Each structure stands twice: as C-alpha cells, then as structure tokens.
Amino acid sequence: METNNRDLVVRMENITKKFGDFTANDGINLDIRRGEIHSLLGENGAGKTTLMNMLYGMSSPTSGEIYINNEKKEFKDPNDAIKAGLGMVHQHFMLIEPFTVVENIVLGMEPMNGIKVDIKKAREDVIALSEKYGFKIDPDAKIQDISVGTQQKVEILKVLYRGADI
Structure with a gap:
C-alpha cells in the first residue's frame, strides 16, 4: 500500500528528554500512519513511558518536535493532546475505585x-x-x-x- 505524509497521524522527530544529566530519550523518531498499530518494547527504564508522556502532553521534550496530522504541536498538558484527538490508556489505571x-x-x-x-x-x-x-x-x-x-x-x-x- 502506497503511503505519503498525508497518512501520517503522528510524527515525533529527534525527541530528546533529559532529567538533569540523565538522558531518558535520545533523538527518537517515530512515524505512525492512520490505521497502524505500534508497540514499544524495551527493558524497564528504557524510556517508553517517558516518550508516550511527551506525546500526550504530560511532559515536554527537552528538544525535538511533535506533529499531529502534519501540524506541529507543543502540548502544555493532556487537555491539549485530547483536543488534538489523542488518547492514552495508562499503564497504571487512572480510575476512581468508589465511582461507577x-x-x-x-x-x-x-x-x-x-x-x-x-x-x-x-x-x-x-x-x-x-x-x-x-x-x-x-x-x-x-x-x-x-x-x-x-x-x-x-x-x-x-x-x-x-x-x-x-
């Protein structure tokens, strides 16, 4: 199947995240096209959650750019990501147990x-x-x-x- 940039729904370019002297993500590139399903694999501490937290606006990259539907985004918080059509199912559920x-x-x-x-x-x-x-x-x-x-x-x-x- 032929694809082009119009099919890109997520593009993360050269994403780096540093916490002081520690580099959690170093120059990560990720392209996701409409209809694709991806899985991030790696050991504990490899930076998978950190990368997804940046995509979802829970954290900001130290450097690099995020594009959603070919539009550059700088999410201040998850509400910005939600408005852009992103959703995230967290590894640790964000549910309130006594609620229905x-x-x-x-x-x-x-x-x-x-x-x-x-x-x-x-x-x-x-x-x-x-x-x-x-x-x-x-x-x-x-x-x-x-x-x-x-x-x-x-x-x-x-x-x-x-x-x-x-």
Whole structure:
C-alpha cells in the first residue's frame, strides 16, 4: 500500500528528554500512519513511558518536535493532546475505585442539564459507546468491584468518549 505524509497521524522527530544529566530519550523518531498499530518494547527504564508522556502532553521534550496530522504541536498538558484527538490508556489505571463505570468514563466531560450533571444521559451515552465497541460492561458497577480486564475496557471507553482517533 502506497503511503505519503498525508497518512501520517503522528510524527515525533529527534525527541530528546533529559532529567538533569540523565538522558531518558535520545533523538527518537517515530512515524505512525492512520490505521497502524505500534508497540514499544524495551527493558524497564528504557524510556517508553517517558516518550508516550511527551506525546500526550504530560511532559515536554527537552528538544525535538511533535506533529499531529502534519501540524506541529507543543502540548502544555493532556487537555491539549485530547483536543488534538489523542488518547492514552495508562499503564497504571487512572480510575476512581468508589465511582461507577459511568462516573469514571464521563469525569471531566459530564453532560449537563442546566447546572446539574445529566447522569441519565451519561449512562445512555456510555451504554451506546460500549455496545458500539462490543464491550459488555455494567455501567453502574463500581470500579472496585470489577476485574482488571474490565477496568482496562473502562479506560479504553474513557479515551473513546473523549473523541480520540489516535
């Protein structure tokens, strides 16, 4: 299949991240085209998480450039990355255990009815989204009561709920 730069959704060029005298990433280049799936492999401390944290706006590169859909980006925080269509499922889940599946998925982007959270709409949205992707999840279950595999699905649904396409 022939590809060109229009197919690039992520381009990381010469990304370097230093913490004092320690170099976590040194001149990393990564191109991701629409429809591709990549996996980063390496030993503990190899810089995989650091690289992804820079892509997601949780950290800034010491040097190098990040392009999303061929547009240079300098993310100040994950909200900037989310606005650009990026999503990240973290290695360590970012879920609030006493909250329900619905509450965790919509947290920060709750549908409103006036000044109140429209929990009925939130629940309907989460059910529709989980059905669209074939996830059988009880929207009312508390995170503390569901399996790790189901928690991972909740994390994926959180990303999709926010409109990520990368």
